[in-house]
Amino acid sequence: MSDEKIVLTSCPHDCGGRCVLKVHVRDGVITRIETDDGEEPQLRACVRGRAYRQRVYAPDRLKFPMKRAGKRGEGRFKRITWDEALDTVASELKRVKETYGPTAIFYVPYSGNTGTFLHSQLAVFRLLTMLGGFTPTWGSASFWGSLFSSQITYGTITTGHTRDDLLNSRLIIMWGFNPAETVLITNTCLTLTQAKEKGIKIVAIDPRFTDSAASFATEWIPIRPGTDTALLIAMAYVIIQDSLQNQKFLDMYTVGFDRFKGYVLGVEDGVPKTPAWAENITGVSAAVIEKLAKEYALMKPAALLSLGAPGRSAFGEQFHRSASTLAAMTGNIGIHGGDPAGFGFQPVGLQPLSGVGLISGLMPGNLPEGTAQKRGVHISRVWDAILRGKAGGYPADLKLLYVTNGNPLNQFPNSNKGVEALKKLEFIVIHEQFMTPTARFADILLPVNTHLERNDIIRPWFSGPWYMYLNKAIDSLYESKSDLEICTELAERLGIEGYSDKTEDEWLREFWKSAQEMTYSKPLLDYDTLKEKGVHKIKVQRPIVAFKEEIKDPKKHPFPTPSGKIEIYSRRLSEMNNPGLPPIPKYIETWEGRNDPLAKKYPLQFISTHFKRRIHSNMDNIPWLKELEDQELWINSIDARERNINHGDLVRIFNDRGEVIIPAKVTERIMPGVVSIYQGAWYNPDQRGVDRGGCANVLLKDEHSPAGAFCSNTALVQVQKV
């Protein structure tokens, strides 16, 4: 028996963290996984990282290339050779390109691999680009409202402080912010724990009493989904009425406050946005609104934290625009302990793109002006685009679907419509590790290895002061290959020259070289040392604060907006002339809210939340994780009693788009009138088309907010006992 070796790596998922995994390997087999026990700050892995051994050795991993044997979607497959699989994919790509043009090829990747430099959607992106192009997607299920609004208001998405700066705050508002389940940058929970123990006041605003609300906050303010903007605007009203705004800051660094003030006071529309006005909309009492507004205005510095959830709503852009406006009104920008309430990227640990150049056209920085919308299909509209094509106003008639790093049938809205769309296509090829609900619809299914079977470099999830090397722990299992290996072989068959002229190691060295340009990250370790140490923790002397320079010397350092200031009023928005995107932030009532006529038939507001035992739809099939908690419908005891539902009863959750049957969790931890399901459970329709898996997207409308915010918290449903 050989000695055990320890391989240093991490996880490459859209999990919220980027942590150290120390993988024990004996005789080419992973035996155990430990986490960071080295220098502080330790980057300790979460429950999902600790379960990774079961994912690598899961009996249901895809082992061989397969082709469809039954009807599409039936899930019957036949093992074939790599040659047959790749020949088929290459000839279908050629056929579709020659018959319909390259835009008939629809590439739908997602976040299955996130933050990796090499093994990611880049491989297919490069292949299809070199083949002559394709129709891409745009948008994000996570943060698009925030991304767009941050660009408009601040001209950048790099608005974040390093998390350690929270310890300089006097007040932290966690607004739809639940790192106890979503991590939201490794060690955020530890920092919030320290903040709580330091006596910093922490408030949680959320329709659910989340694990974070329970663990960190001293106050929970439940709020109706889709109404967060009204609360923010009423807070602005209180601040203006009491003249608590930092007028000097507003005069010096912002444009458009007076117009916003006019809207808030009702000069514009005759409706003063008072706490009483907002109480009626949000369900938060006027007294609580008033108290919160005064606290936020007076307890400086204060950090209003939100990454995405309230913005994952119809008109979710307005939430983020309003939050940034409140941050400006209170002068919580550019100071320690504050937060601009923007997108929140920290300037450390970003992916170096200059040297890669493959996906720069699709990176967030280039998007809000509307270019990508023209070229691509929003992820909420993928099924509609397949079904209706050009006739429906989409860029192309889509014939061939290429899916990697994703499970769109499960994770994009309106799964039942997705089934119809997938049946319509001429050809579907999918790279996967498991037989996901989407993979069942493949014509050719190609098995991909896991990150423990290859080398890569990875940046932190989102951002943060470290980089990691993902060292290969074991050889590729079964017949699996990496995306890059698959695409290299496809490139040969397609006659694409120069697709990959480098080895894995050469690519990584080149990428790492380009990382040297990142200002905050200097000096970076050399490549070999990074590989050996596994993690490079960038020493940050003091917490990093966004816009310090812009505040200190605004003449020399204007904000990167057209006006050079923080844009409460945006000319760019004004020029878009879209009533859903007003030039100043406004509360706009969502569709499928409680005043929608549809609420008579479907009286409950439905939200879908993250789940600590999954990464979106990743790892739903891992026994160690599956047994931790059931996939349940959260329903308040008041709503449950009206429907004669007891804890654990099977319930139907339905609307015009579909029906899901799962057990009910009757709880006081969700506000009456609202129900929620954890997103990511695998869609599993029975013979009647009723989903028994608990997939939230069965119930969601396939529509996005005007600037592209994903609307996973905007839906009405009814619930009945089975």
Place this chain on the structure above:
Amino acid sequence: MQMGFYFDQSRCIGCYTCSVACKDWNDIQAGPANWRRVISMERGKYPNVFLSYLSLSCNHCEKPACAMACPVNAITKREEDGIVVVDREICLGSDICGMPCKHTCPYEAPQFGEERNAKMQMCHFCLDRVRENKKPVCVDACPVRALDAGPLDELREKYREGKNVKGFTSSEETHPSLIIKPRYAP
């Protein structure tokens, strides 16, 4: 000397990392045998809700009831560190003896897999790690540092005396080697 655990309930976010890290390190399959369990407790009525978690393993009691209940003395308390261990070679199995260890333990720490006549298994304080001067894997796993382990005297000095919380009462009979810092409602 007596080894023991410390659990800071005010910190625990209920993430289960301790529980799964334990399963990976000790190679326990998914199923009923769970050496370290995380239990959630909800109290109150909307909107005045309170939530707390407990992370519990074997408490390596000063006077382990399980050891006294075992008909064949398969459970012993180690002299050198007070860690309670089971000899699965000696254990009769669940079907034969009816699991008196599990039934007498105030904390249901003895665990049994789903196989027929399952032999008892439970937390052994990661003896293999203790031998290398490491803490049990659950302690080193906790992302918010809510767990600690070590000589009970030292833990008492560091964290003072623990308190009873909902779901855990320190048994006057067995004297569990666990110190809990409670989470209080704000």
